[in-house]
Amino acid sequence: MKLPLNYLLLVLMITVCQFSYGEKKIEVTVQLPSGIDYKKMSVDYNNGINYREIKPEIKNNSFTLADSCYSRYATLLISYPDSTEKDGSPTFGFWVSDKPAIIRFYRDNNVEKSNPFSHFYLTNALSVDKQGQKQLDNYISKESQDSKTYYLTHFDSIRYSKNEAYEDTLTSKQQQVAHKELSMPEYRSIQATIFRYGFSI
Numbered sequence: 001m002k003l004p005l006n007y008l009l010l011v012l013m014i015t016v017c018q019f020s021y022g023e024k025k026i027e028v029t030v031q032l033p034s035g036i037d038y039k040k041m042s043v044d045y046n047n048g049i050n051y052r053e054i055k056p057e058i059k060n061n062s063f064t065l066a067d068s069c070y071s072r073y074a075t076l077l078i079s080y081p082d083s084t085e086k087d088g089s090p091t092f093g094f095w096v097s098d099k100p101a102i103i104r105f106y107r108d109n110n111v112e113k114s115n116p117f118s119h120f121y122l123t124n125a126l127s128v129d130k131q132g133q134k135q136l137d138n139y140i141s142k143e144s145q146d147s148k149t150y151y152l153t154h155f156d157s158i159r160y161s162k163n164e165a166y167e168d169t170l171t172s173k174q175q176q177v178a179h180k181e182l183s184m185p186e187y188r189s190i191q192a193t194i195f196r197y198g199f200s201i
Contacts, residue, residue, distance in 0.1 A: 026069045028076060028094075028101040028125065031062045033116035035107070036080065044077040073097055073126070082115040092117045093128030101125040140180045147173040 026047075032038075044053050048071030056063035065076070073095035082090060094103055102123040107116055120127075150173055157163040158170055 023068050023070055024098040025066070026074050026096050026098055027064065027066045028096045028103060029062060029064045031102070031104040033105040033107050034061065036116050040081055042079040046075040048074065069098065078117055080115060080117050090115050095126040095128065097124065099124040140177055143177045143180045147177055
């Protein structure tokens with residue numbers, strides 16, 4: 001399964017300060033949208049120390065995850081392919097704390113070709129996208145896609161041949177992504193929100 005780079009960076013950010021928190025228990029119930037293929041769904045979980053893919057036991061179209069958590073919020077990532085995917089499956093991220101949480105997905109028949117996980121109701125949970133991540137992703141989408149396409153096109157030369165010319169070009173493109181992020185007027189407030197929810201006690 002391929003996860004978007006920004007989600008992986010977000011998971012890494014949350015894990016960096018993992019030892020600042022004591023252990024607590026989390027429990028989240030996920031009610032899945034109707035008519036999906038469970039085999040195509042991927043679920044990843046980060047409790048502040050370990051990041052892993054999980055295989056939930058689904059009963060009555062829902063599953064419950066109970067675990068220890070070592071950061072203020074545990075992160076749950078759910079990926080599911082749809083007709084709009086370009087590089088990996090669309091991923092939906094959520095933060096849950098020590099309050100029992102419910103994530104209830106539903107289909108919106110008024111939205112054509114929407115991913116079945118695009119619409120949800122949350123109880124004691126936060127959507128990562130709605131904390132500003134999606135807004136940031138959209139702002140840097142052109143530069144980010146250019147960097148990603150270059151990396152995938154010249155993967156062998158960069159990873160295995162260690163061709164300096166390709167590596168330098170990739171570094172330059174990645175710097176363009178970083179500069180574009182910094183030029184976003186709301187960038188600091190978005191990062192502050194992610195930092196606060198990921199790290200605060």
